[in-house]
Amino acid sequence: MAGPTTAERGERRRESSGPPRPRHFPRPSVRTIVILAVLLVVLGGTAGWLLYGSDWLRVRSVSVSGTRVLTPAQVREAADAPVGEPLISVDIAAIEAGLKKKLPRIDAIEVTRSWPDGIDLKVTERTAILLVQNGDKYVEVDDAGVRFATIFRAPKGVPLLELAVSHSGSSAASLRRFGEDRLVREAVRVAGRLPAAVARDTRLVKVRSFDDISLELSGARTVAWGSGEKGADKARALTALMKASPDARHFDVSVPTAPASSGS
Template structure:
């Protein structure tokens, strides 16, 4: 077979052996840079005017959700949202602070912007687990939530919420308990007990009495009573009480202060 001719060998030697050289990018001209800069300035100014200066993105309505005892009108009044202000400038954290300060019944609130014209107030109210008689001339009852916070005064007892009675002596062992733990701590211990009661027992509980840290008792409907002891081992005591009431439905008194050795009596 004949080899490549002299012309073919020369042509191959002249062919480039690697990739073609990269094309050099030309820097943008001064005119192009100026035009781009002006465009960015105009866009920024237009965006700022749209958010702050125009009438298109301003607060026109305030919606409220999640209320149970409070009314939407009460929440809107306490929130004091600046209707007519640019939506972007509304201080949502300030609104949340005002609501919690003016309406202690509110446990948490989420303030959200609803573009293009709204502010939404999503409220979670505190739920009472106990009632305290309101001292002084005002009367009524103080509602206490599951954190021991006394958050509202009501003229009539809230239906289905037990009354907390603090029968705290300042002498003897009860007095020592009061001095050691303080009234607020004993209220929180009562709240712990209320929080673990079986549903059936909770519905039947009329009064929860606290004489000392380890002397808490319940008064149920029909004149029945429960000796609970301290708030410790609450879940075990709740299970024991449910089983004891099922085993002795006619009993008048139940003692679960020592859950491993419960007792019932009366008929």
């Protein structure tokens, strides 16, 4: 009679040997535990000294980038960075908040640690899209309607904003309903939708009410824009109207589906 096959013999050996026994690692001695604990304490103390006590990782320089109108010196002064203090302890959020409060021209600021001993300030300034004249000065207004700076000389290419709101009739009702800030934002909305060629020629954005905004262009030309709604449609209609009637002096796109022009 034939004996067991090789496979059967292997199966029997596995059955007889049972499941594999787990490996046991030797328990570390008290001496080893003490040494490891001492090493961890030493490393932690060294790291703490390097970060807080060492002169190597203290603030020595503050760099500024991204400025256009502001100077790096103005930004550094307003930042009031804690030169000489440990770099790790610098309050980044406090510097950012302080800069925005002291320098309203700053739209966004990114403050980062530059190891081993520097602070980097990356500035994004607001851009004026309209100007409000105040006596012999001008107040700059950005694309969010924020009045952020007062200057003595109007920059080229930025139109004036005129709030020609009367205190009677529909104009006064519009002012009571929306408020001056909302009317300014509506003017900004219109200015932001102008075709590039028209924007370059715009000298004045006049607001009589929420629904009555007009433009004064170079060459004694005017544009009745209406409200800030459907700005993209109005921009396309105005571009087509100016191409079709290049000698016209008055354009009306308040209803963009029925634009009109007149004068020559």
